[in-house]
Amino acid sequence: MSDSPAKPAANSGSGSAAAFGKPPESPTASKDVTSPGDLQQGPADEPDHPHLEIDHDEGAEDNYDADSAYVSLDGSSRTGSITSSITNYVYENGRRYHAYRSGQYVLPNDEDEQERLDLQHHIWLLLLHGSLYTAPLNVPDESDSASEYRILDLGCGTGIWAMDIADQHPRASVFGVDLSPIQPEWVPGNCRFHVDDYEDDWTYRPDEAFDYIHGRALGGTVADWGRFYRQVRTHLKPGGYCEMQEYDAWIFSDDDSFDRAPWTKEWVTKLDDASKMFGKQINVANRHKQWMIDAGFEDVQEKVIRIPIGPWAKDPHLKELGRFEQLHMQMSVASHTPALFTRVHSYTEQQCQVLIEGVKREFRNRDLRLITIYRFISGRSPGPPPPEL
Numbered sequence: 001m002s003d004s005p006a007k008p009a010a011n012s013g014s015g016s017a018a019a020f021g022k023p024p025e026s027p028t029a030s031k032d033v034t035s036p037g038d039l040q041q042g043p044a045d046e047p048d049h050p051h052l053e054i055d056h057d058e059g060a061e062d063n064y065d066a067d068s069a070y071v072s073l074d075g076s077s078r079t080g081s082i083t084s085s086i087t088n089y090v091y092e093n094g095r096r097y098h099a100y101r102s103g104q105y106v107l108p109n110d111e112d113e114q115e116r117l118d119l120q121h122h123i124w125l126l127l128l129h130g131s132l133y134t135a136p137l138n139v140p141d142e143s144d145s146a147s148e149y150r151i152l153d154l155g156c157g158t159g160i161w162a163m164d165i166a167d168q169h170p171r172a173s174v175f176g177v178d179l180s181p182i183q184p185e186w187v188p189g190n191c192r193f194h195v196d197d198y199e200d201d202w203t204y205r206p207d208e209a210f211d212y213i214h215g216r217a218l219g220g221t222v223a224d225w226g227r228f229y230r231q232v233r234t235h236l237k238p239g240g241y242c243e244m245q246e247y248d249a250w251i252f253s254d255d256d257s258f259d260r261a262p263w264t265k266e267w268v269t270k271l272d273d274a275s276k277m278f279g280k281q282i283n284v285a286n287r288h289k290q291w292m293i294d295a296g297f298e299d300v301q302e303k304v305i306r307i308p309i310g311p312w313a314k315d316p317h318l319k320e321l322g323r324f325e326q327l328h329m330q331m332s333v334a335s336h337t338p339a340l341f342t343r344v345h346s347y348t349e350q351q352c353q354v355l356i357e358g359v360k361r362e363f364r365n366r367d368l369r370l371i372t373i374y375r376f377i378s379g380r381s382p383g384p385p386p387p388e389l
Contacts, residue, residue: 049306051254054369055314093338093349098180104197105221106278106339109180116331117157123324124161124216124245126317127305127374132165134303135241135378137212139169148173150208152235154198154215159183159191161216166191172211199223202231209237216245220275220282229295236381242297243378246285249275249336252306252371261368263358271336274344282336288377297379309363309370325372330360 089109090097096110107113128134139149149172153162156176166174166188176183176193183193199222204210213232222228232242250268251258258265268283275282289302307313308322309329333356341347341355362368 049304052306052308052318052369052371053314054312055319093342093352095335095338097339104199105179106275106343107220107335108339109182112331113335114158114182116328116335118160119324119328119331120217121160123321123328124374126321126324127307128376132161132168133212133214133243133378134301134376135212135243137241139211140171142171150210150212151175152210152213153177154213155218155221156183156193157216159187159193161214162191162193163187198231199228202235204235209235209240211237211240213240213242214245215243217247218244219246219249219284220280223279225284225287225291226295229291229297230385233295233297233381233385238381238383240381241378242292242381243376244288246288246375246377248285248373248375249283250373251309252373253369254371255369257368257370261362261365261370263355264362264370267333267337267355267359270345271340274340277344278340285373285375288375292377292379296382296385298382300377300379303376305374306371307374309372310366312366312369326363329363329372333359333363
């Protein structure tokens with residue numbers, strides 16, 4: 001295998017925008033792909049942060065190359081009692097994809113992806129030291145006779161966040177929505193899951209408005225974020241909160257590590273290009289704060305956390321996060337690559353595997369100090385937005 005990424009000729013391609021209710025009109029996917037230096041977000045564009053301190057004494061016990069780290073996570077086996085038309089999954093490049101609104105979402109829903117989502121849930125919890133959210137929620141406790149407190153989880157995946165918050169707040173009614181019925185059948189009594197598409201017109205009645213709407217890792221799933229946030233605000237109670245938990249679909253470094261990682265640089269550049277051509281850009285985490293402000297949300301807050309890929313940071317908490325993130329990113333490149341690279345860039349399955357292995361090798365490289373960024377963005381709705389002109 002060569003030391004630099006293979007670069008097959010890229011064919012332009014597009015995906016139709018995904019259509020709760022009547023689907024919106026599909027916007028035209030942008031075909032204007034910028035060069036890597038002109039990307040919307042890259043290492044040079046990220047605001048200054050304190051550099052992560054390196055642990056120069058970390059030793060072989062960290063075992064960067066241990067493939068045995070790929071172990072099954074407890075509870076990763078999922079079932080669902082949904083009609084066969086929704087569970088008649090699509091198989092492509094050795095991965096399994098959703099059947100409902102087939103093709104609208106480019107990540108798989110198979111067991112490997114469910115394990116990645118559950119591992120990432122653990123990382124989100126570590127980032128917040130066990131908390132499930134950052135918004136200042138006022139969820140009633142069991143002794144409170146207040147009206148129903150309603151929580152909506154968009155793109156709920158395996159349902160692990162929705163089930164956790166339902167367990168934590170038994171007085172709340174929690175609803176999870178996803179294109180794939182991969183949630184468990186046995187869930188807390190105050191938690192329900194639905195197969196639906198949040199890019200559709202939402203059909204909730206006014207008396208079904210929510211106190212808190214949560215989304216996690218929704219980058220690459222929405223074609224029109226302005227419309228998305230208008231719908232979120234419409235279906236929040238006055239004073240209700242929206243929170244997006246996102247990660248940047250880019251890699252950073254405090255030194256020249258990113259420039260010395262050609263496979264990784266090629267991967268994030270082409271991933272962002274492909275998602276733009278598909279019509280649903282993935283690398284948008286750093287734009288959510290402004291989108292919320294533009295949509296009329298008040299008291300918009302953003303918490304930004306930089307974590308290492310690998311256990312090379314001196315801080316014990318970052319070191320622990322780095323171990324998990326190193327494993328997660330190896331799983332992530334295997335999930336994010338096949339659909340977009342074969343559909344948009346016309347890669348073969350073999351070319352995808354070569355690229356995936358090259359990136360994974362760099363993620364395990366002791367000499368590269370690569371960094372990822374996670375964000376928590378929350379805002380309060382003053383009430384429904386005014387009618388559009």
